[in-house]
Amino acid sequence: MAIERTLSIIKPDAVAKNVIGKIYTRFEEAGLKIVAAQMKQLTREEAEGFYAAHKERGFFKDLVDFMVSGPVMIQALEGENAVLKNRELMGATDPKKAEKGTIRADFADSIDANAVHGSDAVEAAAVEIAYFFGK
Numbered sequence: 278m279a280i281e282r283t284l285s286i287i288k289p290d291a292v293a294k295n296v297i298g299k300i301y302t303r304f305e306e307a308g309l310k311i312v313a314a315q316m317k318q319l320t321r322e323e324a325e326g327f328y329a330a331h332k333e334r335g336f337f338k339d340l341v342d343f344m345v346s347g348p349v350m351i352q353a354l355e356g357e358n359a360v361l362k363n364r365e366l367m368g369a370t371d372p373k374k375a376e377k378g379t380i381r382a383d384f385a386d387s388i389d390a391n392a393v394h395g396s397d398a399v400e401a402a403a404v405e406i407a408y409f410f411g412k
């Protein structure tokens with residue numbers, strides 16, 4: 278299996294709930310290493326740029342409003358099959374549909390405030406990691 282990197286964001290709702298450590302433990306216990314991290318308050322421009330692929334969607338403004346509503350914790354995770362592994366740890370986008378024991382099932386309240394972001398493919402991960410951490 279390939280060693281990959283993926284980008285993870287702990288969103289404002291989960292930062293406000295004080296569960297960064299609990300989420301980090303899940304990464305670590307799944308064999309994902311935190312190789313870069315920064316806590317920051319995103320600007321609107323940064324949030325819009327990050328989610329540019331969604332800009333035609335009806336929920337785009339709400340998504341950006343939410344992502345700038347408080348600080349986020351951004352990390353690059355590294356490990357075997359990291360992209361898929363992180364998606365499995367996260368659970369489905371809508372926490373009501375997320376499997377029991379996933380981050381979203383345990384810590385998210387709604388499809389808007391859904392605790393975490395994770396890259397959905399290796400190519401996207403490279404772009405997203407560079408977006409926040411440079412080369």
Ligand code: IDP
Pocket residue numbers: 331336340369370388389390391393394395397
């Ligand atoms: P993902 O975060 O599980 O990869 P995406 O489809 O890439 O899901 O959507 C990005 C983010 O946009 C989601 O995490 C969620 O916060 C928000 N989102 C997606 N679909 C909806 C929706 O139907 N209503 C409101 N927000 C949505």
